[in-house]
Amino acid sequence: MPAPMWMKFVAMETYNLPTTTTAEASMNAATRSLSLRALWRAQHTMSKCVIALCLLLIAFAYWPTLRSDYVAPDQWRTFRYLLLPKSPWYRATTCATTVAPYYSRTGRPLLWLSECAEHAAVAEISDFAYLRPFVLAIVLFTAIYLGAVLAPFVGGLAMGVVATSAFAMSPAYAVMYLQGMTGATVLISLILATASFGRWRDWLLNTGSDGTRKPARLIAPLALFFVGCLIYPSWMFIVVGLSWFAVMADVQIGRTAMLKRLCLTLLFYALTCLLYYLFERLIETVLEESTRYVPDMGIYSMAMLLNPSSIGARVHELATWFCWMPPLNFPAPHGVLLVCLVLFCAYIGWQDRKYNGARPLTSLSVLLATFAVGGVVLLGSISPWLFSSMDYMASRFVAPWYLFFCVVTVAVVRFTLSLPRHRLEGLAAPVALTVFLLPVAIVQNRLSRLETQVSGLEIQTMRTALDHWLDDKGYENQRYLLVVRPLRLRPTFAERLLGDSKYTGENAQLASAQNPVVVPWMANAVLRERLDQPMGRTVGLNICIFDQPCVARTLSDPHNVAIGIEDPVHVIKSSITPYVINLSLITSKPVIPIIEHQDAASARATQLMP
Numbered sequence: 001m002p003a004p005m006w007m008k009f010v011a012m013e014t015y016n017l018p019t020t021t022t023a024e025a026s027m028n029a030a031t032r033s034l035s036l037r038a039l040w041r042a043q044h045t046m047s048k049c050v051i052a053l054c055l056l057l058i059a060f061a062y063w064p065t066l067r068s069d070y071v072a073p074d075q076w077r078t079f080r081y082l083l084l085p086k087s088p089w090y091r092a093t094t095c096a097t098t099v100a101p102y103y104s105r106t107g108r109p110l111l112w113l114s115e116c117a118e119h120a121a122v123a124e125i126s127d128f129a130y131l132r133p134f135v136l137a138i139v140l141f142t143a144i145y146l147g148a149v150l151a152p153f154v155g156g157l158a159m160g161v162v163a164t165s166a167f168a169m170s171p172a173y174a175v176m177y178l179q180g181m182t183g184a185t186v187l188i189s190l191i192l193a194t195a196s197f198g199r200w201r202d203w204l205l206n207t208g209s210d211g212t213r214k215p216a217r218l219i220a221p222l223a224l225f226f227v228g229c230l231i232y233p234s235w236m237f238i239v240v241g242l243s244w245f246a247v248m249a250d251v252q253i254g255r256t257a258m259l260k261r262l263c264l265t266l267l268f269y270a271l272t273c274l275l276y277y278l279f280e281r282l283i284e285t286v287l288e289e290s291t292r293y294v295p296d297m298g299i300y301s302m303a304m305l306l307n308p309s310s311i312g313a314r315v316h317e318l319a320t321w322f323c324w325m326p327p328l329n330f331p332a333p334h335g336v337l338l339v340c341l342v343l344f345c346a347y348i349g350w351q352d353r354k355y356n357g358a359r360p361l362t363s364l365s366v367l368l369a370t371f372a373v374g375g376v377v378l379l380g381s382i383s384p385w386l387f388s389s390m391d392y393m394a395s396r397f398v399a400p401w402y403l404f405f406c407v408v409t410v411a412v413v414r415f416t417l418s419l420p421r422h423r424l425e426g427l428a429a430p431v432a433l434t435v436f437l438l439p440v441a442i443v444q445n446r447l448s449r450l451e452t453q454v455s456g457l458e459i460q461t462m463r464t465a466l467d468h469w470l471d472d473k474g475y476e477n478q479r480y481l482l483v484v485r486p487l488r489l490r491p492t493f494a495e496r497l498l499g500d501s502k503y504t505g506e507n508a509q510l511a512s513a514q515n516p517v518v519v520p521w522m523a524n525a526v527l528r529e530r531l532d533q534p535m536g537r538t539v540g541l542n543i544c545i546f547d548q549p550c551v552a553r554t555l556s557d558p559h560n561v562a563i564g565i566e567d568p569v570h571v572i573k574s575s576i577t578p579y580v581i582n583l584s585l586i587t588s589k590p591v592i593p594i595i596e597h598q599d600a601a602s603a604r605a606t607q608l609m610p
Helices: 005-014 021-031 036-041 045-067 073-079 088-105 112-121 125-154 157-167 171-177 180-205 215-229 238-245 247-253 255-291 308-324 336-356 360-380 395-417 425-471 492-498 518-528 548-555 600-608
Strands: 480-484 540-545 560-566 571-574 579-582 594-597
Touching: 045 125, 045 157, 045 425, 073 112, 073 180, 073 518, 088 112, 088 255, 112 125, 112 180, 125 157, 125 171, 125 180, 125 238, 125 247, 125 395, 157 395, 157 425, 171 180, 171 395, 171 425, 180 215, 180 238, 180 255, 215 255, 238 247, 238 255, 238 360, 238 395, 247 255, 247 336, 255 360, 308 336, 308 360, 308 395, 336 360, 336 395, 360 395, 395 425, 425 492, 425 518, 425 579, 480 518, 480 571, 518 540, 518 560, 540 548, 548 560, 548 571
Parallel strands: 480 560, 480 579, 540 560, 571 594
Antiparallel strands: none
């Protein structure tokens, strides 16, 4: 079976051959039958060691999540069905019928698959630990596969894996890995985007014996990209960044051919995006006609934001993020990404002068033009957020920017060591691993440990409080569980390490502070661990959250318990004394809630007031 073109590129790099079309033609027959195993064997010993160490560093960075009692905020949805877990089949089918229509209306009809698989497999908090190694395996495979596609642009397979390993520990990627199986489909969508781009480059660079390209071979990259968009379109736009990296290899063939390849790539994916958008509109129409129900999806609506003033404001916000955000999970001087863009463009200008014999003034013009085009390409790589209804910015929406930083960093290391006065290009991969990837892995290991500690602290706080309540038979005499939300997103020790800047990523956030709806699901999960109590059997738990009339109705039945949520800044009025679980006590800003007794008559009068 013919090898994809990216494998041929990696083989050429291994044998120190230039990646020009002439060398491509001469090596075509020799590499056509190259397999992945042969690709690995073609690497020299140092390259193999670097790749193996990259994978070990990824495992080291995320090792704390494999050993701890850790639940990400979105994973609490696993416990939202009933107090009792019931059967895996029941949980899977209930999940599918609940979330599939919702995700279909948001343009992500396949996103729910791994989440529902997780719901089926998890009955208690401890069950999450059995699934996370599978998610880590996806990360390791992505590092190798994406690294192989990047290899011709950064100087070989080892350099590509170093770059993608660092990207796998970036805030955008880490936040999805930490979601466990709930985020597994998002991680898989990145693999689909990588495969689509690899197949596209194979079609773009590999002509037949008659010098033409077969249109039928476009089906594979189109289908891969289309299916990935049905999972998570935001990450599929990583192909825009990959097309920009390809300029480093394509500049050798001349400016016109290079620009033609870039435009063809962007046009191909733009047309595929149009097909995806039309398909999603069709799904939405079918759902509306079949259910006669048009829900308000809010910020997750599929409607495109095309208001010029709104787009201008978003472009300004993105420019601020580009200049101020740290490139990875540690503090860095502002403007690092801007410097990377300048270095990338300078390299293209230098390559243009080297291979095309351009004059200094012409090279400067190429540099400026590349900078302008690069700004547009980087902006286009996050266009799913730019034109969406999303009203906030998060690190996961700018994943292509993190990859851009990682690729440019390893490319700078290679270029620096390849200068005539150094002549150390063969040491580029181990040097990049030591000075770049190793610090990133150490920092991510600390952050992973911090994630598990913060989550474990909130779980243990809830567990301790409910254990006391169950031991005292609170379901008989204190049937109002009142959870006080923390005002701060992080405990004191996490704040000292991370600070409050919105550019530090989405690390170590308390689930109850980030999203209050998870509190009853957290209580369900903890109550499932106690088999010696009647909750879910003879005593029911009614989720009232902020609804005080719901609490009053629930408490009228002696066989029910109400669970409510309050912010500590509000005065809490209740006809009975609630059992308070104060989660703000684990943060740097603990608040003691004020509880005022309200008799039953006043409570009923309050309910009747307009």
